[in-house]
Every structure is written in structure tokens, then in C-alpha cells.
Amino acid sequence: MSKPIIGVPIGDAAGIGPEIALKSLLHDDILAQADIVLIGDPQVLQLIIDRYQLPLTLVLTPTPRTADYRKGNAVVYPVHNLDMNQLVIGQVQAMCGKAAYDYIEASVVLSNAQQIDAVATTPINKESLKAANVPFIGHTEIYAGLTHTKDPLTMFEIDKERVFFLSRHVSLRKAIDLVKKERIMDYVKRSHEALRRLGVEGTIAVAGLNPHSGEHGLFGSEEMEEIVPAIEELTKQGYKVVGPVPADSVFALGLSGRWAAILSLYHDQGHIATKTYDFHRTISITNGMPLLRTSVDHGTAMDIAGKNIANEISMVEAIRLAAKYAPFFVK
Numbered sequence: 577m578s579k580p581i582i583g584v585p586i587g588d589a590a591g592i593g594p595e596i597a598l599k600s601l602l603h604d605d606i607l608a609q610a611d612i613v614l615i616g617d618p619q620v621l622q623l624i625i626d627r628y629q630l631p632l633t634l635v636l637t638p639t640p641r642t643a644d645y646r647k648g649n650a651v652v653y654p655v656h657n658l659d660m661n662q663l664v665i666g667q668v669q670a671m672c673g674k675a676a677y678d679y680i681e682a683s684v685v686l687s688n689a690q691q692i693d694a695v696a697t698t699p700i701n702k703e704s705l706k707a708a709n710v711p712f713i714g715h716t717e718i719y720a721g722l723t724h725t726k727d728p729l730t731m732f733e734i735d736k737e738r739v740f741f742l743s744r745h746v747s748l749r750k751a752i753d754l755v756k757k758e759r760i761m762d763y764v765k766r767s768h769e770a771l772r773r774l775g776v777e778g779t780i781a782v783a784g785l786n787p788h789s790g791e792h793g794l795f796g797s798e799e800m801e802e803i804v805p806a807i808e809e810l811t812k813q814g815y816k817v818v819g820p821v822p823a824d825s826v827f828a829l830g831l832s833g834r835w836a837a838i839l840s841l842y843h844d845q846g847h848i849a850t851k852t853y854d855f856h857r858t859i860s861i862t863n864g865m866p867l868l869r870t871s872v873d874h875g876t877a878m879d880i881a882g883k884n885i886a887n888e889i890s891m892v893e894a895i896r897l898a899a900k901y902a903p904f905f906v907k
Contacts, residue, residue, distance in 0.1 A: 579611050580902035581640050582895050583692035585679035586616030589658055590665055590672045591876025592886035593698030594624050599888035601632060601650055606892050610899035611645040613637070613692060615679045617658040621650065628884045640691045653691075655682050665882035673704030677718065684722045687867040694868040694898040694905060698891065701876045713745060716862055719869055729763070729770050729863040732850045732873070733897060736833035738776075739846040740767045751842035755785055755798050760806035763839060764817050770863035771836055774901050778836025781826055782807060782819030785841050789820040827853075847873075856889040859897050868905040870898040 584600070587593025597614050598621060600606060614621060618634055625632050632650040637643040643651045657675045680700075686692045697715055705712065712718040720728050732739040742763050743751045764780055771777065782803060786796030793800050803820045810817045816836075821829070823841075827849035830838045840846030850858040851873070862869040872890040880886055 579609065580693035580899050581691070582610045582612050582898045582902070583640070583653070583683045583686055583695045584612055584614050584891075584895070585676070585683050585695070585697055586614055586621065587679070587698030588672045588676045588701045588704055588876045589617065589620045589663060590667055590669055590704070591699055591701060591878055591881050593700075593876065594620050595628070595881070595884070595886045596872070596888040596891040597621075597698050598624055598630055598632060598650060599886075600891045600895055602630070603892050604647070606895050606899075607645075607647060610895055610902075611643075611651075612895060613640040613643060613651045613653050615653045615655065615682050615686070617656055617675060618652050618654050619656075619660050620658055620663065621652060623660070625650070627882075640686060653682065653686065655679055666878045668701060668703045668707065668878065670704065670707035673701065673706070673708035673710055676700040676704065677708065677710045677712075680715070680718050681722060684719070684867065694870070694902040696891070696894040696898040697869060697871040699872060699874060699876045701878070715869075715871060716744065719862060719865060719867075723865045723867065725865045728865050729766055731767075731770065731837070731861045731863055732846060732858055733861060734850050734854055734858045735831060737827065737830040737850065738771075738837040739827070739830070739850055740770075740780075740837055740839050741843060741846055742839060742841045744843055746843075748842065748844075752785070752798070755802055755841055757802045757806040757809070760803060760839070761810055764806070764810055764815060766864065767837060767839060768815060773863065773904055775904050776836055779816040779818055780837050780839055781821050781830065781835040782817060782839045783823045783826045783841050783845060784820035785823070787822075787824075789822045856887055857893050859890070859894050861897065861901070868898060868901055870894040870901075
């Protein structure tokens with residue numbers, strides 16, 4: 577395919593989303609890999625361009641497939657939904673939560689219309705969403721609802737490492753309760769399917785839950801009672817899977833490319849490992865949906881919003897990965 581068109585919803589207008597979205601357009605290397613259309617209110621984008629004196633000109637388009645993506649143009653699919661007289665950069669506002677939801681919704685509409693090939697999202701704010709009475713806690717849940725996807729898979733990618741998660745936004749206590757044979761088998765199977773959709777084949781390593789993977793029951797029984805039986809049954813069924821590999825080594829080994837992916841057994845287990853290695857270049861990919869979505873994996877950073885100091889590298893990397901995998905999602 578020619579360069580894929582990546583839609584970038586600008587996120588919470590009071591946060592750093594609009595800033596990093598615009599600054600990503602200043603990177604020649606990413607412009608060579610993808611055409612980028614920002615999805616959001618052009619008023620806030622113009623505000624950022626003017627305030628930071630960015631060498632960009634807004635170009636509004638209702639049809640991203642036919643837009644002019646020459647260098648210096650900030651192509652925007654306009655969604656007019658902000659009262660600029662009420663906007664306060666760096667402050668949680670219901671208006672911004674509702675607007676962020678609208679941008680995400682527009683990205684799904686554009687994907688369904690085949691006007692974009694993938695989506696790379698900027699951060700949204702859970703407090704703003706709640707203030708706006710948006711009935712979802714975050715991006716993954718919103719996209720799942722809008723695409724009628726029952727249980728999308730979150731995958732992180734950094735260098736040669738890919739990490740799936742057995743659970744996401746639940747308490748640690750509940751996360752441990754979710755470490756069950758049936759759930760592990762389901763996630764390994766669906767993770768393999770997700771990898772194949774991305775053009776990747778190979779073995780999945782399941783992380784251990786307890787120190788030293790439990791030491792045969794000395795430090796916990798979950799490995800013996802749930803994880804090992806799941807891996808043994810999956811192996812019998814022909815799936816390429818190994819483990820449990822102790823969590824204090826599985827992620828370090830994964831960085832060498834030893835496995836196609838790792839199944840982290842709870843949110844922070846995989847988040848800490850990947851983000852400690854490279855916070856800005858750890859990118860989230862939501863699998864299992866009819867559209868491809870990558871994302872920065874940091875928040876709205878309200879404390880630095882409006883100060884022209886936000887680092888856009890994560891945004892650039894999210895767009896790069898979206899461009900890398902977009903050909904596998906061509907309808």
C-alpha cells in the first residue's frame with residue numbers, strides 16, 4: 577500500500593495531547609512513513625500553533641483520503657466542540673472530557689468509512705471523562721464499546737519485546753483472583769491470534785505470578801494449580817507457549833527477542849518492566865478490534881500542559897507503530 581493514513585484524535589484539550597500531536601508533524605522521519613490527520617477542534621490546535629510559533633498551517637478536510645499532506649500542513653478532520661472562552665489549559669474540565677470522547681468517536685467513523693487506515697491516540701483524562709458523564713473509564717473501553725468488541729487485548733511493544741496483559745484496570749487483589757487456568761488459556765489463544773493479525777508468529781512466554789514462580793508451592797500455589805496446567809493443556813493443543821518464567825527475568829529475556837510475546841499476569845507487572853526500560857518509547861496497541869489502535873502510554877500531564885515542554889517522542893513512536901502494522905488491517 578502507499579503511505580497509510582493515521583488518524584490522531586487530539587485527546588483532552590486541556591492536557592498535552594494537542595501539543596504532542598502537532599509536534600509529531602515536525603518529524604521528517606515519521607512523515608516519510610505515514611500521512612497524519614489530526615482529529616479534533618481546530619481552535620485549540622491553532623491556539624497551540626500560535627502560542628508556540630510552530631511552523632505549521634492548519635488544513636481542514638472532511639475527507640482525509642484526499643487531503644494535502646505536504647510538509648508544513650497540519651491536516652485536521654474538524655470536530656467543533658469547544659468553547660474557547662471556557663477552556664483552561666491544565667485544568668480538568670467536563671467540556672474537555674466530552675470533546676475527547678467525540679474525537680475518538682470520529683476516529684471510528686473515519687475508520688469505518690475507510691478514510692483512515694489506523695488510529696494513534698493521545699492521552700485522555702479519566703477525571704474529565706467522569707465529569708462529562710462519559711460511561712467509560714478509558715480509551716480501551718471506549719473503543720471496545722464503539723466497535724462492539726467484547727474484550728480487546730492490550731499489548732505493549734518496545735524494541736523486540738511485546739507484552740500482553742491478563743488483566744488491566746482492576747485491584748491487585750482482584751488481579752490475583754483472575755489468574756485462572758481457563759482465563760490464561762483464553763488469553764494465550766487470543767494473543768496468538770492478535771500476533772498473527774500483526775504478521776507475527778512465535779512462542780508466547782507466560783510470566784510467573786509469585787517470586788521464583790512459586791518454587792513448587794513454597795511461595796504460593798497459583799503456578800502449580802492454575803498456570804502450569806494451563807500451559808500443559810495449551811501445549812497439548814498445539815500452541816507455542818512456555819512458562820511460567822519468573823517475572824524478575826522474563827521481561828529482560830524478552831528484550832532480546834527470545835519470544836514473540838510475553839503474557840503479563842497483571843497491569844503493573846508488565847507496565848513497570850517496559851516503562852522502566854524506556855518510558856517514552858513504550859507503546860500500547862489495542863488488539864482484537866476491527867481497527868488498529870496504537871497509543872502513547874502516558875497521561876495528560878496537566879501540570880506541564882501549556883508550557884511547551886511536553887515530549888512528543890511517544891506520540892511519534894505510536895504513529896510509527898500504527899504505520900508499521902496498518903497494512904495488516906487493510907479492509
